[in-house]
Amino acid sequence: xxxxxxxxxxxxxxxxxxxxxxxxxARERSVQELARALDLKEPTVSHHLAILKAQxxxxxxxEGTTRWHALDRDALxxxxxxxxxxxxxxxxxxxxxxxxLKSFVADDGALKSIPASRKKRTxxxxxxxxxxxxxxxxxxxxxxxxxQRHHWDSATLRRELVGHRMLARKDRVYWRLxxxxxxxxxxx
Amino acid sequence: xxxxxxxxxxxxxxxxxxxxxxxxxARERSVQELARALDLKEPTVSHHLAILKAQxxxxxxxEGTTRWHALDRDALxxxxxxxxxxxxxxxxxxxxxxxxLKSFVADDGALKSIPASRKKRTxxxxxxxxxxxxxxxxxxxxxxxxxQRHHWDSATLRRELVGHRMLARKDRVYWRLxxxxxxxxxxx
DNA sequence: CTTGTATTTCGATGTATGTCTAATTAGATG
DNA sequence: CATCTAATTAGACATACATCGAAATACAAG
Numbered sequence: 163x164x165x166x167x168x169x170x171x172x173x174x175x176x177x178x179x180x181x182x183x184x185x186x187x188a189r190e191r192s193v194q195e196l197a198r199a200l201d202l203k204e205p206t207v208s209h210h211l212a213i214l215k216a217q218x219x220x221x222x223x224x225e226g227t228t229r230w231h232a233l234d235r236d237a238l239x240x241x242x243x244x245x246x247x248x249x250x251x252x253x254x255x256x257x258x259x260x261x262x263l264k265s266f267v268a269d270d271g272a273l274k275s276i277p278a279s280r281k282k283r284t285x286x287x288x289x290x291x292x293x294x295x296x297x298x299x300x301x302x303x304x305x306x307x308x309x310q311r312h313h314w315d316s317a318t319l320r321r322e323l324v325g326h327r328m329l330a331r332k333d334r335v336y337w338r339l340x341x342x343x344x345x346x347x348x349x350x
Numbered sequence: 351x352x353x354x355x356x357x358x359x360x361x362x363x364x365x366x367x368x369x370x371x372x373x374x375x376a377r378e379r380s381v382q383e384l385a386r387a388l389d390l391k392e393p394t395v396s397h398h399l400a401i402l403k404a405q406x407x408x409x410x411x412x413e414g415t416t417r418w419h420a421l422d423r424d425a426l427x428x429x430x431x432x433x434x435x436x437x438x439x440x441x442x443x444x445x446x447x448x449x450x451l452k453s454f455v456a457d458d459g460a461l462k463s464i465p466a467s468r469k470k471r472t473x474x475x476x477x478x479x480x481x482x483x484x485x486x487x488x489x490x491x492x493x494x495x496x497x498q499r500h501h502w503d504s505a506t507l508r509r510e511l512v513g514h515r516m517l518a519r520k521d522r523v524y525w526r527l528x529x530x531x532x533x534x535x536x537x538x
Numbered sequence: 539c540t541t542g543t544a545t546t547t548c549g550a551t552g553t554a555t556g557t558c559t560a561a562t563t564a565g566a567t568g
Numbered sequence: 569c570a571t572c573t574a575a576t577t578a579g580a581c582a583t584a585c586a587t588c589g590a591a592a593t594a595c596a597a598g
Contacts, residue, residue, distance in 0.1 A: 168364075174363070176356075177356055180353075192530065203559085204574080205558070205575085207575095209556075212576090225485060228573090230529065296413035342380065381544070393548095393590095414596065
């Protein structure tokens with residue numbers, strides 16, 4: 163029932179623990195040293211070290227009665243990277259969008275052709291939606307005009323926009339739907 | 351008096367906020383949507399969004415009375431990278447140590463020569479200290495023996511170890527000092 | 539201007555947890 | 569075994585903050 167990402171952030175979200183990590187960056191330290199440096203009592207430091215150890219961020223070796231605590235840099239980096247990975251993936255998806263648009267849209271904004279693959283067509287349709295703001299009504303003629311600034315076949319594209327639930331239609335009047343309604347294969 | 355790194359971790363260290371970020375990964379969302387998906391009331395979601403906005407992780411655009419909140423992937427990545435950077439630096443220092451040892455120590459453990467530069471000599475001295483455990487006393491003859499397994503000039507190296515406060519000496523008896531005492535140019 | 543809806547602000551409440559002192563454990567020393 | 573020191577554990581306390589209901593705000597639509 164533990165959420166590893168959450169536990170990692172919780173472990174890092176404390177000023178004292180960040181201080182401990184900072185001190186351990188230079189070299190290993192005893193509990194006493196840490197307590198003195200951070201102006202805390204030994205039990206408090208002990209408590210924080212237990213949390214960091216539970217996350218595998220800190221290891222300890224005993225030497226007589228004192229314990230020398232060291233930072234596990236590899237573990238810290240592994241965890242930090244696991245945070246970055248999902249971000250990198252969505253950014254990669256974004257850059258795919260950019261690539262598709264670059265290949266189908268001319269510099270002057272003309273749509274060179276309508277992509278045959280559904281995935282790429284969706285990306286182009288999202289891009290067309292930039293011309294429609296939420297909360298406004300558009301007559302059919304207005305919709306056609308806006309689309310024709312990019313492509314002659316406004317009828318087809320208009321129907322696609324409605325089919326993807328990006329634009330809604332009633333009595334030849336259209337309006338923008340919220341992105342959360344769009345059927346673009348977005349997950350969740 | 352704000353600590354940016356701490357504030358970032360605090361912003362991420364909450365289950366509800368991680369959930370919000372997860373949902374915003376797919377597409378922008380309204381407060382209502384988020385509240386329903388996470389089983390929270392709107393005021394609570396609003397509160398969390400304020401915290402995420404303060405960190406620049408989330409942006410909002412208004413559409414009528416509803417506000418569509420979106421994830422700022424670039425900001426998130428920038429922050430995550432600023433976390434990784436200091437780790438990478440200390441790891442680089444570690445790999446420098448490894449490089450120095452590889453060039454001065456033969457495969458059989460023999461020290462080929464004593465580095466002239468203070469920085470590299472310190473690294474080699476730290477490596478020699480692996481043979482001395484804390485809490486034990488060593489007669490001078492024992493220290494010499496241990497060193498001579500790596501290099502013939504035990505007198506020089508022994509004095510260097512004492513000079514760097516890695517070994518302490520009293521009446522021809524030596525013992526290992528805690529790493530925190532070592533004078534190796536380590537910061538803090 | 540009034541009504542209705544989405545959101546935010548305010549104030550109260552309960553829980554999680556950072557910190558401390560006191561007591562306990564563990565290891566070294568004699 | 570008695571003593572000393574370093575660390576941990578236990579328990580108490582205080583504060584931070586996540587959450588909620590109620591009230592206020594913002595905006596659209598009659």
